[in-house]
Amino acid sequence: MRIERARGTRDFLPREMRKRRIMEARMREIAERWGYEEISTPTFELAELFTLKSGDAILKEMYEFEDKGGRHLALRPELTAPVIRMYVNELKMASKPTKVYYIGNCFRYEEPQKARYREFWQFGAEIIGSDSPEAQAEIIALAHAILQSVGITAEVHVGHVGLLRERLRAAKVEEERINTVMRLIDKGEREELIHFMNEIGVEHHVVDELLRLIDVQGEDALQAAQADNLIASASPAFKELEMLLELLTYYNVAYTLNLGIARGLDYYTGMVFEIYEVDGSLGAQNQICGGGSYRLAALFGGDDVPSTGFAFGFDRLAEIFRLDEHAMPRGDVVVVPVRERDQDNREVVKEAIQVASTLREFVRTQVDVMNRSLSAQLSYANAIRASFAVLVGKNELKEGKVTVRDLTTGMQERMSLEDCVGRIRATLR
RNA sequence: GCCGGGGUGUGGUAGCGGCUAUCCCUGGGGACUGUGGAUCCCUAGACCUGGGUUCAAAUCCCAGCCCCGGCCCCA
Structure with a gap:
């Protein structure tokens, strides 16, 4: 009787494995050279680690189970939470900033499709202890450098959820509702967004401003938005973003400002960014990297340390990466x-x-x-x-x-x- | 969870109611008892699973599984 592979998993033949190892080596090399150290966390964790972060709704997308001792466990669906958990448990006393990188397999119970599997690999890096513009710029630049090392050209989109949240807070929108608004922005549900904001009684000119804000894109857009009075120049988020964008030019990172990036997760606090593959070889799954500044440690019982990080979808990179076998x-x-x-x-x-x-x-x-x-x-x-x-x-x-x-x-x-x-x-x- | 397109040796394929299931590639052996790539020969190896229709099913129908792509989702 022939045993099939479990749905959504893959076998890697020698040729594919060789390619992945070469990519991995190059990516590691860059992270190391930037002063990041490798860490590794368990393949499974207490399920709570993930539900705490994102709510019970994610249980249906997790491989969760009970072990013989009655513990409620889950195969990790991502690596940021375990890394921060590890920091809180073991690395609290390490000198700041704590700079780490990791590569590991993750598991999600979802419908497999192009560049999307039930077991997939993430490569990520985090600066724990800072969310300064310098840290934000470094993280984006590092992601950029890693992509270059594997010869992939892609578009970097930079946003800032702090800016949007600030605007909403100024309009006296409750925190809970702000989260809902952010999620709608992230999904790009414009109609629903307008509908929701009208429903909760956000003034029309605020709705209008917010819509214009999330449309802000391009090189001089930030200044234009400010001139247009969409952003108060005294805004700390604005100052931070302005600084970040300037630092990015020092790093020679080409970027697109895109305030419409909201990364639906509640714990992102400041800069957020996403990187997209541009020549369409990934179909619907063209996002290859996501990251930003966040505060998670407090959630796991640690101090409220600010962090900045990113994660690559390693398999998506592997999909794009072409190894010249003849050159070998x-x-x-x-x-x-x-x-x-x-x-x-x-x-x-x-x-x-x-x-x-x-x-x-x-x-x-x-x-x-x-x-x-x-x-x-x-x-x-x-x-x-x-x-x-x-x-x-x-x-x-x-x-x-x-x-x-x-x-x-x-x-x-x-x-x-x-x-x-x-x-x-x-x-x- | 939903929608569409598919599953024939290792990989790629032909056959699309009726002979021993085609061809290429691949694996093993040999022609060639101390010399690779060419050629030739031998050999291994497949109709996704289960039901149905039929005298007869790889072929038609149904369901499931898996793959590919899309929607949803992507913490």
């Missing part, structure tokens, strides 16, 4: 024991294993495990695009040498093992 050099060496038919080949096999061990100290090396003929072994070496075949047979044993065959040129030569090592080293360098 041949590399392997295949050691070929030349067995004689109907004879004791132990000495030959022994020598082949020892030669392989020597070569493995510096190059990827394989030895036949199929008891194949010389011809079949060379055929295999060719199939895996190996660079060299090192032949070991009774003739070589007699002379204390090996035969090195360059599979690219077809030239071969008998030489000592030391010379063989030297030759392969020189060629593969």
Whole structure:
């Protein structure tokens, strides 16, 4: 009976895995160079960690279960909450800012479709301890640099929920209702938004201003909006955003100001940003990164530390990323024991294993495990695009040498093992 | 949860009521008892699952599962 893969999960074949590892290495490298350190949290957590943050409604989209001890657990649907939980539990005393990055698999019970799976990977980074414009700019710039490292061009959209919340507060809208408004903005439900605000008695000119505010987009839009009296110049959120945008130019990050980004979650407090893939290869799922400034730690019993961070949808990046396989050099060496038919080949096999061990100290090396003929072994070496075949047979044993065959040129030569090592080293360098 | 399009060897496919299910690629072996890529031969390997219609189903019908895409959602 054939067992199918669970719905929404994927197998990664060697080729795909190689690609993902290369991407991962490049992304890690950038994060490390920016002074971020890797952390890792458990694959499952107490379900409460996630419901606390986003309400019971998310239970239906989580893989949740009870363990044998009666604990209510869930496979993590995202990584920000666990990271902040870890900070509150173990890292409180670390010097600020605490800069971390992570990559891990997450699980959501949703309908699979293009670039959307039930098990997926996120790569993220957080600055815990700051939500200053400097921290915000750094986080956006880091995300930008990471994208560059994997050769992906995308659009960075920067918004600021503080600005919108401020405007609503000034109009005496209750906090709870502000959250609802933010969610509607995030969804882009313009009609409903207007309807809702009218219903709760928001004055018409405020509704109008807010609508114009969320339409603010583009380079000089912030100044224009201010000149238009949509934003009070004394507004702290405005000052913060202005500063952030200036810092982004120092980082040479091209961005689009988009105050319509609201990131429906209640805990975002200031800057929010999203990055979209632009050439449409991801279909409906073109958002590849999201982040912003938030306050979560207090929710998990820690101090009210401000944080700024982002998370990439790693699989979506992998979908876009094209690895040039031809640019990858041949590399392997295949050691070929030349067995004689109907004879004791132990000495030959022994020598082949020892030669392989020597070569493995510096190059990827394989030895036949199929008891194949010389011809079949060379055929295999060719199939895996190996660079060299090192032949070991009774003739070589007699002379204390090996035969090195360059599979690219077809030239071969008998030489000592030391010379063989030297030759392969020189060629593969 | 909803809507549409699909599931034939490892991958890609042909067949769309009737012969032993086609071809390419792939895996293993051989022609070639110490030399790869070419050629040829042998061999392995498939009609998603279950029901129905029919003398006869890969083919038509229904349901489920899975895949692809979209809606919703995306904490």
